Amino acid sequence: MDQLAKLEAQSIYILREAYRDFKQLCMLWSIGKDSTVLLWLTRKAFFGHVPIPLVHVDTSYKIPEMIEYRDKLALKWKLNMIYGQNKQALASKETYPDGNIDRISCCKNLKSEALKHTLSGEWPRYRLNHERQAYEEDSNKEPYTGVIVGVRSDEEGSRSKERYFSPRDKQNDWDVGDQPPELWDQFKTDFAPGTHVRIHPLLDWTELNIWEYIQRENIPITSLYFDRGEGKRYRSLGCFPCTFPVESTAKNVDEIIEELRSGKFKNIAERSGRAQDKEDGGLETLRVQGYM
Amino acid sequence: MSTIETKIEQMNIVIVGHVDHGKSTFIGRLLADTGSLPEGKLDQVKATCKKNAKPFEYAFLLDALKDEQSQGITIDVARCFFKTPKRHYIIIDAPGHIEFLKNMITGAARAEAAVLLIDAAEGVQENSRRHGYMASLLGIKQLIVLVNKMDLVDYSQERFEQIQREYQDFLSQINVQAKAFVPISAFQGEQVTQSSEKMPWFKGPDVLSLIDGFEKETEKSEQSTRFPVQDIYKFTEEGDDRRLIAGTLQTGQLRVGDPVVFYPSEKTSTIKSIEQFNVSPQADQIDAGSAIGVCVDTQIYIRPGELMCRQDEAAPLVGDTFKANLFWLGKKPMLKDKKYKLKCGSARATLYLKEIRNVLDASDLKSVANKQQIDRHDVAECVFQTLKPIAFDRSSDIESTGRFVIVDGYEIAGGGIMTDVLAAESSRLEDVLKRRDYAWETGGISPTKRAQRFGQTPQLLLITGQEGLGKIALAQALENQLFESGKSAYYLGLSNILSGVSRDLSHQVEDRDEHIRRLGELTHLFLDAGLLLISSVTELDDAEASVLKALIAPMPMTLINVGPTCFNKVPVDLQIDEQDSQEKQLAQVLAYLSQQKVLLDYSI
Numbered sequence A: 001m002d003q004l005a006k007l008e009a010q011s012i013y014i015l016r017e018a019y020r021d022f023k024q025l026c027m028l029w030s031i032g033k034d035s036t037v038l039l040w041l042t043r044k045a046f047f048g049h050v051p052i053p054l055v056h057v058d059t060s061y062k063i064p065e066m067i068e069y070r071d072k073l074a075l076k077w078k079l080n081m082i083y084g085q086n087k088q089a090l091a092s093k094e095t096y097p098d099g100n101i102d103r104i105s106c107c108k109n110l111k112s113e114a115l116k117h118t119l120s121g122e123w124p125r126y127r128l129n130h131e132r133q134a135y136e137e138d139s140n141k142e143p144y145t146g147v148i149v150g151v152r153s154d155e156e157g158s159r160s161k162e163r164y165f166s167p168r169d170k171q172n173d174w175d176v177g178d179q180p181p182e183l184w185d186q187f188k189t190d191f192a193p194g195t196h197v198r199i200h201p202l203l204d205w206t207e208l209n210i211w212e213y214i215q216r217e218n219i220p221i222t223s224l225y226f227d228r229g230e231g232k233r234y235r236s237l238g239c240f241p242c243t244f245p246v247e248s249t250a251k252n253v254d255e256i257i258e259e260l261r262s263g264k265f266k267n268i269a270e271r272s273g274r275a276q277d278k279e280d281g282g283l284e285t286l287r288v289q290g291y292m
Numbered sequence B: 001m002s003t004i005e006t007k008i009e010q011m012n013i014v015i016v017g018h019v020d021h022g023k024s025t026f027i028g029r030l031l032a033d034t035g036s037l038p039e040g041k042l043d044q045v046k047a048t049c050k051k052n053a054k055p056f057e058y059a060f061l062l063d064a065l066k067d068e069q070s071q072g073i074t075i076d077v078a079r080c081f082f083k084t085p086k087r088h089y090i091i092i093d094a095p096g097h098i099e100f101l102k103n104m105i106t107g108a109a110r111a112e113a114a115v116l117l118i119d120a121a122e123g124v125q126e127n128s129r130r131h132g133y134m135a136s137l138l139g140i141k142q143l144i145v146l147v148n149k150m151d152l153v154d155y156s157q158e159r160f161e162q163i164q165r166e167y168q169d170f171l172s173q174i175n176v177q178a179k180a181f182v183p184i185s186a187f188q189g190e191q192v193t194q195s196s197e198k199m200p201w202f203k204g205p206d207v208l209s210l211i212d213g214f215e216k217e218t219e220k221s222e223q224s225t226r227f228p229v230q231d232i233y234k235f236t237e238e239g240d241d242r243r244l245i246a247g248t249l250q251t252g253q254l255r256v257g258d259p260v261v262f263y264p265s266e267k268t269s270t271i272k273s274i275e276q277f278n279v280s281p282q283a284d285q286i287d288a289g290s291a292i293g294v295c296v297d298t299q300i301y302i303r304p305g306e307l308m309c310r311q312d313e314a315a316p317l318v319g320d321t322f323k324a325n326l327f328w329l330g331k332k333p334m335l336k337d338k339k340y341k342l343k344c345g346s347a348r349a350t351l352y353l354k355e356i357r358n359v360l361d362a363s364d365l366k367s368v369a370n371k372q373q374i375d376r377h378d379v380a381e382c383v384f385q386t387l388k389p390i391a392f393d394r395s396s397d398i399e400s401t402g403r404f405v406i407v408d409g410y411e412i413a414g415g416g417i418m419t420d421v422l423a424a425e426s427s428r429l430e431d432v433l434k435r436r437d438y439a440w441e442t443g444g445i446s447p448t449k450r451a452q453r454f455g456q457t458p459q460l461l462l463i464t465g466q467e468g469l470g471k472i473a474l475a476q477a478l479e480n481q482l483f484e485s486g487k488s489a490y491y492l493g494l495s496n497i498l499s500g501v502s503r504d505l506s507h508q509v510e511d512r513d514e515h516i517r518r519l520g521e522l523t524h525l526f527l528d529a530g531l532l533l534i535s536s537v538t539e540l541d542d543a544e545a546s547v548l549k550a551l552i553a554p555m556p557m558t559l560i561n562v563g564p565t566c567f568n569k570v571p572v573d574l575q576i577d578e579q580d581s582q583e584k585q586l587a588q589v590l591a592y593l594s595q596q597k598v599l600l601d602y603s604i
């Protein structure tokens, strides 16, 4: 078995384990390449079906192509698609740059908070009605107790400390110092009422693995990742005020792989195009608060 | 074209050792010297140190987390990557502090080889030994030992050899052989990626060459086939009629047409197809390591947790009593007679500690006799008993189905390897029943007297079969009929139990054993009171039927099965066609009961 096949098998195993043990399970789909690979792996794990609802946190600042792409795939793959939003912060303009707050606080409002309350069911969830091809408020307000997330350990220091099954307490807090042991392929799948778990099937994948897998499986990926003639492309997707394209002429998956392997991005971190990571505290602070 | 990269071998190695013996420094050095650091990272950390007037430490490179830096110790398993021309490595940096033993174990459990560091000045410490022992328990067969900080002992050959002797003695006690001992200075980079000029007396290779010399695990495809059934899917609503048996092939090979056996139920079938998404055409043969699905030829009923093997190969061990080596990480000690959950392969079972044969203090390897409990960080040889038989292997035969974890409450509290199956004189259930019956109080009315009063011999009429076949309605109709014919009959609904006596249980699969036990105990009370009890359980299997039978013995149970059977060996007393109308089904049951003299003809 080659490395990609091993990674694939491990991720499928984790997804099936999560599905077996968690009744209220969902998967976060950010529309980016990682969580799209995760979605593809879910179709692999369940033989073409996606028996897990997908949750997207819509900051309303997402690059418009992302939403278009999301809904197209959701209809095509018959996804149980749900989105949530921090309506309050958007209405009162507690956002960056048009509001009077910094990047980190904006992320906290539009992502961390929105995610937390969407998962808990306290804020409305909008579910795609496939017949009407429109979103409507979801009647299910049960909190999700298992949340599948596509983080990778090579992204950033704090992510390299995650478990495949990582508990969060009632406050959504992540106690980095006291994590459960994971032995061989046995994970923590028993949870006290009121706690929930983040499940990380992609922990061992690298950015290069992701692209190689996209290539091997021919996974449809949003074209924002490719240079469309301007000499620029996105390497990591987020909100438009804070995510900047990188200088690159990679026009397709093959060229991206080439660029990562030997070209100019060989030794530069992927999230270098994300402004919020650089401000003090950065990703770790957001992470402990529940931002993925 | 572009798959060259992924063809390159990858290996997980774990770095262990007592706290402060230089693990982080060694890893930092390795990353720096193999050019595996992100551009500018080293300079950035050096600059930060300078700004804060702190001496530079390689450890800072790895300390990505704030709270970790504030404590100054590696608290969790961190992963980093480096490459040599030979292969790619994932290094797992396992914390040396005893508090974080579970993190060390998590890291080591994923590794194929281990590098253990010992401080030349401090010498062999408690966790130098403990980690060495754990690594061997976890099945890591390749180990190199680095005697670090040689700069602090003037690169003394004598000191190196002294430590080597001492640690080698220890290793031979636990039957482990190190591939090499190497004197290094991680901080100065001596003997790490090239031979050291400071230690001309050392003739061995540098550490990096030794790491490149680790061997990949032998092919698992050559062992007997083991396919733990992780789950069973049917996506009928999506228009997919396949009954998919999902799992990861741990060892061996599977081919379409292979005759297979599922353990412990011992049901047999033949592989009809191997299923994978986005693979065309579907494979007709699969090697170890793949996460796949299979469809089988016959309509057999199996549950997640069974172990699928090939009929023509060595069978796994099956039993309810086994011997194992255990390491305990739980905050609470492991106690006899307390209920735990076992996870082995895809199987989950209720587990009890039956006997402690020997507890080893891993730090000095002295064995402690007569311990009555297993404490945190103990390593013990013990005997366990499960409520129902499970299928497994000796870990020396097949690793992946010969190891397990134990869950205490909600936490993984221990792990270990199975060393043998034992024939127990009595099952856990028999022991419990002996105690129950011994303690049983009665008001003095004999069963015969009760039978005379009620005009019936008490027994359980249990209706089973697959979901959605009208079993409950049949059970209710039966209660009515019996009652109307003058019998003292009672229908005990499952949801009455679930929302009452069993309200404390979740509805998880593993709790099913406990539901069955409670149903059995409740039934026992009703029967002892002289009643005819009617109940229904979906998909009762062989093991559960025998548990129920044992719990209510000597009073009898009549098994009525509707539709396709889930039993393999247990005979059903009455088989009912699921296509028949309820009246017809009921008439069949009543005819059977009168034939059995439970009902006399005239009372129908």
Ligand SMILES: Nc1nc2c(ncn2[C@@H]2O[C@H](COP(=O)(O)OP(=O)(O)O)[C@@H](O)[C@H]2O)c(=O)[nH]1
Pocket (backbone or CB within 6 Å): B017, B018, B019, B020, B021, B022, B023, B024, B025, B026, B057, B058, B059, B074, B096, B148, B149, B150, B151, B152, B184, B185, B186, B187, B188
């Ligand atoms: N003199 C000397 N100090 C070292 C060497 N290796 C590590 N150290 C120091 O020992 C201390 C502990 O090292 P560290 O790598 O953090 O240990 P860990 O707890 O095993 O990760 C640090 O202050 C290091 O600078 C070495 O080869 N020589």
